[in-house]
Amino acid sequence: MGKSGTKAGKSKKANGSGKNNPGKVKLPKKECCVDKPRCGRCPLRALAEGTLPAGYTVRHRKLVKV
Template structure:
């Protein structure tokens, strides 16, 4: 039985020592899934151009 890689938490809880699913720890170790990064201790999905994607940016005022 093979273990699938665990997804990181959505937000870092700042516990000491850092938990196994901490996004900061996973980014430092290089185990963060492709297409994700950490900004302000929160997990952020990145689009293909290196910019973070947001629902706010997709809404354009008419």
């Protein structure tokens, strides 16, 4: 006999969230922490790499909406 109370075929990541989810892009931090080397979510790094989302820019080390 099978186990009672188990859900067959269900995975823990049913909602699609995770590192490989291309749906939602995480915004850079609101302000640069001026650490060297730059962190992965630094707005200055995103501006230099060209990965800053449309409608955003960096002024005085802070992420601002245009």
